Amino acid sequence: MQSQTETKAGKVLSKNEKWELIKKRIKKNKLIYLMILPGLLYFFVYKYIPMYGLIISFQDYKPYQGIMGSQWVGLEHFKRLFADPDFWMIFKNTLVLFGLQLIIFFPVPIILSLMLNEVRSMPLKRSVQTLIYIPHFMSWVIIVSITYVLLTMDGGIVNGLLQQAGFQEVNFLLNPDWFRPMYILQVIWREAGWGTIIFLAAIAAVDAQLYEAAKIDGAGRFRQMWHITLPAIKGVIVILLILKIGDVLELGFEHVYLLLNSSNREVAEIFDTYVYTAGLKQGQFSYSTAVGFFKGLVGLVLVVIANWLAKKAGEEGVY
């Protein structure tokens, strides 16, 4: 409300007066600038300085020649990427997995934390919380190998049960149709409990008096959830959503790489796994950097759009 009136007033101010106003605000906030200085310094030194390394995506970088000595090749590496016959397949796979993450995975921690919030017994609630965040600490290597033991056709537990129940065995591991469900279920299993932590924190910040008031008005649990809890954590949800969208091409290299096999490559190959075999494994730094650069650009575009939409919808946005 306040900032709105300010901008409205700003329109009638002259440029000079506006500048004066900003100067005054800067002065007023000098302690704040002091506060953010160490953080900004960190970002500058450890994040921005190394970014000069992105230059090599326009070079034929040879480690022993360094960035200064390596030859410039312009957009050569980008052309190679787009010309790769598998480019669109990889692009599509990446987007599909991202879509699954967004549509199927993203709401799960929210629902879980709403469910947890409804548990009245504190010890029970805390125990469940503690148990469901354990999977986050299991490495993908272990998760994938446990999945193998469960699902293999060579004496796996699930296929054993299916057979006993009179069903056909299912080729979970090699059939490409099973890759996506397996991927997203593993992500949910590993990360859903972990994801609740942040929403529980947001819920904890909700003013308890609001619930009391609602109860007096005769609102049931679902109405309280819908009208109090959800609106209260909406801000956090939107921020997480935008950040998640920026992460569009980070789908967990190790996870996908471990699940990838000759039978499911058509649906499982994503940019990270592609870069690993096409570039990094053979020390082609330029090419892999170029692919990373491309990923960053896609992410940037999406974040800008998502942020703009969020602002349009009256939300805060990330910047």
Added chain:
Amino acid sequence: MIEDKTAGGRLFTVVNITLLLLFALLCILPFMHVIAGSFTTSAELAEKAFVIFPTEWSIDAYKYIFSTDTIFRALLVSIFVTAGGTLWSMLLSVLTGYGMSRKDLPGRRVIMFFIVFTLLFNGGMIPTFLVVQQTGLLNSLLALVIPVSINAFNMIILKTFFQNLPASLEESARIDGCNDFGILFRIVIPCSMPAIATISLFYAVTYWNTYMHAILYLEDASKWPVQVLLRQIVVLASGMNYDGSTYMDVPPPEQSVKMAVIVVATIPVLLVYPFLQKHFAKGALLGSVKG
């Protein structure tokens, strides 16, 4: 809180709790299997005949990993880095996050954009290594902390939480004569303990899991945190060292040893959350400050 005593309400409670317990069970079964596996022999594991209760119990795997001080030392390094790193990161993130939550700050949007930008682009391993080298961190445990001082994601979450605090709180503090630091430490932080606890946990877990930086920046193996050991043993025991020199024919470590290392390297970090949980108590802090 008043119990919902209608029939529908009770049904909801039963279904809700049942589902949660089922999910919790699903979440811990594999970990229980790992724990059980660490208490048996590798032959028993190769037989693949048990899920939770092996027929033959053995503590040989633990005897083996605790027969030298390697894992103790690695655990100590991890605990030290995690504790120190979390405090340091929280300090910087809270300062930056609070600063960025101030809507009247000129330049705020631009600065935020530049911070978000770092989530999307990074210069890669080699330029970062050079900066770490230039700033004199190589071979120091600080190399595991300083180059990752602030996680932009965590900082943004904190900022969001700070923003959601009622503006009236700050104003009343300002009237009381507090400056910005005073407001932050006397009002904002105490009112945001759930968020502070959450982000501390995030940082703690990230520091606990750090391993690539240790390999890149620390030559001295005695400074390696426990994840390096864990990772090495898991990869070797699973026969997955896809990057390694395949001509070497070194017998892999035993599966039960692998599981024992997983248990030892995971339990400490699992203990952090229950410890922080009291800060998630609903609205308590907010109420007390207001009162």
Added chain:
Amino acid sequence: MKMKRTAVAFCLIGLVSEACSNNNESASNEEGNEGGGGSGTIEIMSNLHTPEVPEPFIEEKVEEQTGADLSINWVPDNNYNDRLNTAFSTGTLPDVVYVNFNHFNQFKDAIRDDQFWEVGPYLDEYENLSKLKDNVLDNSRVDGKLYTIYQGRPLSRQGLIYRKDWAEQLGLDGPPETTEEFFEYAKAFTEQDPDQDGQDDTIGLTDREDLVYGAFKTVSSWFGTPNDWGVQDGEIRPEFMFPEYVDTMKFFRRLHENGYINQDFPVTSKSDQQDMFKNGTAGLYVGSMGDVGTLYNDAENINPDVEYDVHNRVKGPDGEYGIWSIPGFGSLQLFPKSAVETEQELRKILDFFDKLMTRETANLISWGIKGEHYTVEDGKAVMTEDSQKFDREVKPYQSLEIGEPATNGSYQLKAEYAPKAKSEELNIDNEDFLIEDPTLTLDSETDLQKGTRLQQGINDATYNFILGELDEEGFEQAVQTWRNNGGDQIIKEYTEAYQELQ
């Protein structure tokens, strides 16, 4: 309440700043130490193949015996490439770098750019280094020049491990001598209940998601397929353009169709593959014959009656033996000029490696200390009971070895377990019918750039053919794709390089 919280918060800040200043101090101390290392030390970067970094015990002994001051930078095997590339790109390579063959190719550019010392001319001056085998050294030459010394490995350890007790139970006489007999074994092990438990719970062959170190490549060399690349009509062609490769695929397809091999082998990890062999699910294991020792350790605990045997001579349809070979080294040692600045320094390092190749020191890093880690029987090393002690104190140092027992005089292993001892003999027997890769010292820029990715297409097609998802025409198409996307160029480059050498 309010005051207390504030106090806590401020304490926190105090702690942090204090902790930081402490850390800073320790950091600067360490830098000091690093700088104080001096130029007398030989810095070595090597793979760590064991879970833990070794106790420095053996290292100190080596320093004593060679008079050198060592600093070994152990890098976990799985991340060696990252570490190596970082060090390389930032000019922080140590004096000696251990690289395996795959990594070596990436260094060829830099080697040609004179970034590493050429050591060929010096080797003759050293008593022991001059003994290094020429045929192995030749495999690491770049443009005919020698830049490396090597750590020797048997040329081929590939072969078959099988359940002897099962074979006897079913009246199968001796090991399979031909690929068709091998197939019959797989069939009998699957269908005739070799473990006599009345249940259909066994299979023939256990394999894993690795076409090279799993069963496929070894079986394909029984069929007479070239080793990665073969020569035909004066042209270098990839193995998969030879009919023997297709025959091997058909062989595996038959195994798979009939259920004689684990159905999920394209996604089976090494440990799961081995588990199937240990726990009596499968009776045939194709790979490194030396694995029999560790396989038996667990298998014996599950079933004390289990009997394994190893075998290497399996004839293909053409009646010939064949087995693919590695270049004869496990790793190569490079000497970067950025770290080794003068010829004098290089000589000092070579002198160290020369001493490392004396019988005494070679035994020290291979077996440890006599009486403590091993004893000698019949001129061979016998490991003492305490294998943990050996694993921790000695085993990691084995990766530092230069040469092989034949050149550095270290003891061979005397295995207590007969099949393990036999596997050592069969490794040598393999040398009678090796199939070598003709492109070892040849270069193809295109292969370096696109090879891995292109090969992946072929691997996929191979698996899919075996699984029955692809027919012969489909496989031909995959080969055509390989050729069109750069394969033909690779063939051309290798062939030109090959003809130049002829």
